[in-house]
Amino acid sequence: MSLMAALCVNMVTVNMLLSVFFLSGVSAQCGSITPAALFITAPKEMEALSGSCLLIPCNFRAKDGTQFDSSREIYGVWIKNDPRFSNKDNVIFNSSQSVNSYKMQMTGNLREQNCTTLFSDLDKSKTKKYFFRIESEHFRATAFDDPLQITVRDSPWSPRINISGEAKEKKSVTISCSAFTSCPHSPPQLTWNLQQNCHSQIEENTDGTFTSKIQQSITLSDSHDGFNISCSATYPVDEGKPGKTKETQQTLSVTYAPKETSASISPSGLVSAGSWVNLTCSSRANPPISSFSWFLKTKDGSMKVAEGQFYTVNMTNMTESYYCEATNILGHNRSSWIHLKNEAASDQDAATNQRRTQKKQTMSTQWLKFKHHEPQGEK
Numbered sequence: 001m002s003l004m005a006a007l008c009v010n011m012v013t014v015n016m017l018l019s020v021f022f023l024s025g026v027s028a029q030c031g032s033i034t035p036a037a038l039f040i041t042a043p044k045e046m047e048a049l050s051g052s053c054l055l056i057p058c059n060f061r062a063k064d065g066t067q068f069d070s071s072r073e074i075y076g077v078w079i080k081n082d083p084r085f086s087n088k089d090n091v092i093f094n095s096s097q098s099v100n101s102y103k104m105q106m107t108g109n110l111r112e113q114n115c116t117t118l119f120s121d122l123d124k125s126k127t128k129k130y131f132f133r134i135e136s137e138h139f140r141a142t143a144f145d146d147p148l149q150i151t152v153r154d155s156p157w158s159p160r161i162n163i164s165g166e167a168k169e170k171k172s173v174t175i176s177c178s179a180f181t182s183c184p185h186s187p188p189q190l191t192w193n194l195q196q197n198c199h200s201q202i203e204e205n206t207d208g209t210f211t212s213k214i215q216q217s218i219t220l221s222d223s224h225d226g227f228n229i230s231c232s233a234t235y236p237v238d239e240g241k242p243g244k245t246k247e248t249q250q251t252l253s254v255t256y257a258p259k260e261t262s263a264s265i266s267p268s269g270l271v272s273a274g275s276w277v278n279l280t281c282s283s284r285a286n287p288p289i290s291s292f293s294w295f296l297k298t299k300d301g302s303m304k305v306a307e308g309q310f311y312t313v314n315m316t317n318m319t320e321s322y323y324c325e326a327t328n329i330l331g332h333n334r335s336s337w338i339h340l341k342n343e344a345a346s347d348q349d350a351a352t353n354q355r356r357t358q359k360k361q362t363m364s365t366q367w368l369k370f371k372h373h374e375p376q377g378e379k
Contacts, residue, residue: 051237057208177231257331281324
């Protein structure tokens, strides 16, 4: 290769390197590779209800080593879609009041690096990505590494029902109903079919968002088992329009020992000697009954004779008495005695009653005769 050719190749190489260097500088000035000078702490994604408002929790800080003078006049700016401040069509709010195409209000104190913002008059067209920017005399930067995605929805959020504590009879539990509150300035109204005078409370979550909640403590009994709790959240929207309501239901499950245990006979009434009689034990409990037991009355006391909900008896004796017992993991409960008689026992009882009646009649007749022949006193 000649000297002239070599020089030409070197010149081309230098020009290419210079081109890359200067283009990289231009890109850096455009913000594509320059490290961000501003950062915000805020949720990455937030949801809002159409016709309502949204409180955006926000704090900012400048990059380490960057000079930021909080004593100077500071303005907060919100930009939609594209973080470039040069695109004025995307600048929707400036706390200097120079731009306010979206209804926003800077509620945080910018001097304390609090950029919390109230965003009102929301509709689905406001579903976009947003960037925050600081404008002051010696510091201007956009937090282009921390975009906020806002999604505006037409339907409200379903409230949540929570039961805290052991749901067991005679135990106390706290039942709460809570609803996401996108805008604490206009919170949802919570109503339920428990105590009606519960006052709603607004609680701040760890991420700076808010929740509305009502709660009540109750002592449980078996009557609460299967009770259906319903809670509604009604969100206020644009003035003059009805609120948007969503309801949640949850069935309360309370555990308790067996109750209302009873024993029944089939066929009922008198039965023939030597015939079979079916006994059935019934009870209610939660968790369900794990076992049934049958007991026979003897001269020495009660004797366990069978297991199971059903028991078949051969009526060889004239009279027999039984009771049943229902058991689950929480306890047991027994029925009243039931008395079985066959026809022979019934005939014997009838004869016994007849003899008793005749004896009473005889004694009554004798007493009347004695009264009639009793000596009369002198007149």
